[in-house]
Amino acid sequence: MAGLPRPHRTRKRTWLALALGAAGLTALTVGLNGNRGPASLTTAALLYLVPVVVLAVIGGVWPALAAALASDALLNWFFVPPYHTFTVENRENVLALLIYVLVAVTVSLAVDLAARQRAAAVRSGLEARLLARITAAPVADQSLTRLLGHIRDTFAMRAVALVEGDETVAVVGTPGAADPALAVAAADGLRLVAHGPELFGEDRRLLSRLATAAARTLEAQRLARRAADAEQLAEIDRLRTAILAAVGHDLRTPLASIKAAASSLRAPDVQFSPEDRDELLATVEESADRLDDLVENLLAMSRLQAGVLSVQARPVALDEVVSRAVPHSPVRIAVGDDLPLVQADPGLLERVVANLVSNAVRASDSVTVDASAGPSTVDLRVVDHGDGVPAADRDRMFAPFQRLDDRTADGGLGLGLAIARGFTEAMGGRLTPADTPGGGLTMT
Numbered sequence: 414m415a416g417l418p419r420p421h422r423t424r425k426r427t428w429l430a431l432a433l434g435a436a437g438l439t440a441l442t443v444g445l446n447g448n449r450g451p452a453s454l455t456t457a458a459l460l461y462l463v464p465v466v467v468l469a470v471i472g473g474v475w476p477a478l479a480a481a482l483a484s485d486a487l488l489n490w491f492f493v494p495p496y497h498t499f500t501v502e503n504r505e506n507v508l509a510l511l512i513y514v515l516v517a518v519t520v521s522l523a524v525d526l527a528a529r530q531r532a533a534a535v536r537s538g539l540e541a542r543l544l545a546r547i548t549a550a551p552v553a554d555q556s557l558t559r560l561l562g563h564i565r566d567t568f569a570m571r572a573v574a575l576v577e578g579d580e581t582v583a584v585v586g587t588p589g590a591a592d593p594a595l596a597v598a599a600a601d602g603l604r605l606v607a608h609g610p611e612l613f614g615e616d617r618r619l620l621s622r623l624a625t626a627a628a629r630t631l632e633a634q635r636l637a638r639r640a641a642d643a644e645q646l647a648e649i650d651r652l653r654t655a656i657l658a659a660v661g662h663d664l665r666t667p668l669a670s671i672k673a674a675a676s677s678l679r680a681p682d683v684q685f686s687p688e689d690r691d692e693l694l695a696t697v698e699e700s701a702d703r704l705d706d707l708v709e710n711l712l713a714m715s716r717l718q719a720g721v722l723s724v725q726a727r728p729v730a731l732d733e734v735v736s737r738a739v740p741h742s743p744v745r746i747a748v749g750d751d752l753p754l755v756q757a758d759p760g761l762l763e764r765v766v767a768n769l770v771s772n773a774v775r776a777s778d779s780v781t782v783d784a785s786a787g788p789s790t791v792d793l794r795v796v797d798h799g800d801g802v803p804a805a806d807r808d809r810m811f812a813p814f815q816r817l818d819d820r821t822a823d824g825g826l827g828l829g830l831a832i833a834r835g836f837t838e839a840m841g842g843r844l845t846p847a848d849t850p851g852g853g854l855t856m857t
Contacts (some may be wrong), residue, residue: 430472434480437464442487443606454492454506458513461488463518469524477525481517485510514800533615543567544626557630562584564623568616570609572836575627577603582631588819597621600628664707667700674700710828712765714813717835722761724839728754729762731784731791738766739782744774748793755791765844766793768829773797777853798853807846 424654438461445457461484469477489499493506501507543563557575562585565573572586588594588608595612597605597620605624612620674693677683685693716722732748734757739746755762766782773780776799784793802810813831837844849855 427472427476430468430476431479434464434468434476434483437467438480438484438487441803444490446491454488454509457488457492458509460521461513464705465521465692466524469521470528473528473660474521474525477521478518481514481521482584484517485514488513536615544622554634557583557627557634558585558632560623560627563771564605564627565609568607568609568612568620569608569622572608574606575599575603575694576606595620597624599624600632602691603628603631607645640850664704667704667707670700671697689770710832713832713836714828717832717839722835722839724758724761726758726840729757729759731793732757734759734762735766735782735784735793738763739770743780744770745779745781747760747781749784752784752786752791757840757842758836761840765833765836768794768833772833773799773854773856776800792857796853797855798849798850798851801848801852801854802846810846811844 441457441464443461444755445453445460464486465477465480468480486499489501489510490497491500491512493503495502500509561573561575561583564570566584570586572584572588574584575582582603586608595607597607597617599605603625605620607620674696678685678690678693730750731752731754732750735746735748770780770782773795774797777797779798781796782794783796784791786792811830811834813828834844845857847855847857
């Protein structure tokens with residue numbers, strides 16, 4: 414960010430104005446020296462006002478006043494008889510010289526005032542836009558650091574810091590050992606400390622306003638962090654509630670089936686036929702498998718949520734993973750053995766396929782798993798011909814503990830798709846839902 418314009422001229426511009434004034438007056442004097450008389454005095458006086466005005470614009474009032482006095486002396490020396498002396502014979506010429514000085518001084522002051530007002534107006538506009546941009550900018554983690562950087566660049570400081578008590582909250586730049594420190598109150602207990610050149614007048618007032626903006630930005634960042642923490646706590650609470658609900662229903666259902674079958678088998682007063690005993694034992698086995706799947710999904714989801722999922726990717730044959738994931742399912746598999754190897758974790762990929770197939774089988778009796786190779790990817794598709802999922806619900810169905818249409822009888826915990834997407838993205842892939850031609854859902 415460029416520095417703001419200053420109403421006060423720098424010393425460099427003052428010397429430049431003096432040099433230009435000396436050169437201009439010299440050139441005018443040389444050009445007019447051969448033409449003398451009453452008319453030439455008027456012409457010279459008007460022409461000498463030009464460098465006075467130019468100096469007022471470039472260097473301010475003091476170089477312009479110096480040019481006014483110098484040009485008055487030149488008029489007296491070269492154009493007022495007796496020539497080459499400061500003696501004035503005619504009272505009218507004395508009055509003319511005095512009027513010239515008054516006019517030159519008035520013009521100098523007017524031009525300097527106009528230049529100052531214009532510079533102040535430009536500065537005010539820049540300040541307003543700077544403060545508006547700071548106020549309108551969305552609060553992010555680096556908002557305060559960026560604001561301190563703007564302050565440093567605006568005032569050409571070496572370092573700017575926001576200090577709370579004895580603790581530095583944020584700092585930009587490195588202060589030099591000889592740099593003076595300027596402290597400005599930002600809020601209760603907060604101050605802005607700037608290391609660099611001295612500031613005066615308008616600069617100090619703007620720095621105070623920017624210090625207040627820095628304090629507001631710090632407060633906004635802290636509020637945003639509290640809101641994010643509150644949102645995270647709310648999400649944790651929602652997950653905890655969902656887990657308790659799952660434990661209360663989905664985990665108790667297979668346990669109840671196991672207990673009922675086992676109690677029936679142990680009943681001494683009931684004689685079961687071999688077929689009945691096999692059916693009860695199959696119930697125990699199926700319920701135990703279902704319970705194992707539910708617990709595995711809970712553990713997998715907890716690893717995803719904690720960010721501790723271990724991925725060991727290596728070249729994998731896709732047809733082998735699919736055959737292990739759906740060994741005894743009434744699913745049509747059309748995954749050829751001529752596909753290129755994919756870079757994936759075989760265990761995680763098998764879990765992804767199993768979850769997608771399980772979800773598809775619950776929605777449709779006709780499920781197909783196929784694959785095709787693209788230029789740089791291999792696409793694996795799980796296609797069902799059920800009712801499908803509306804486009805508006807497709808993001809929601811990947812949320813943990815989410816079961817569309819409230820299917821609780823055999824829908825499990827509602828973690829299958831969430832785990833499938835999480836595992837897929839952890840391996841560097843993408844899981845995308847789409848409509849199946851003729852109705853249904855295709856997961857790719």
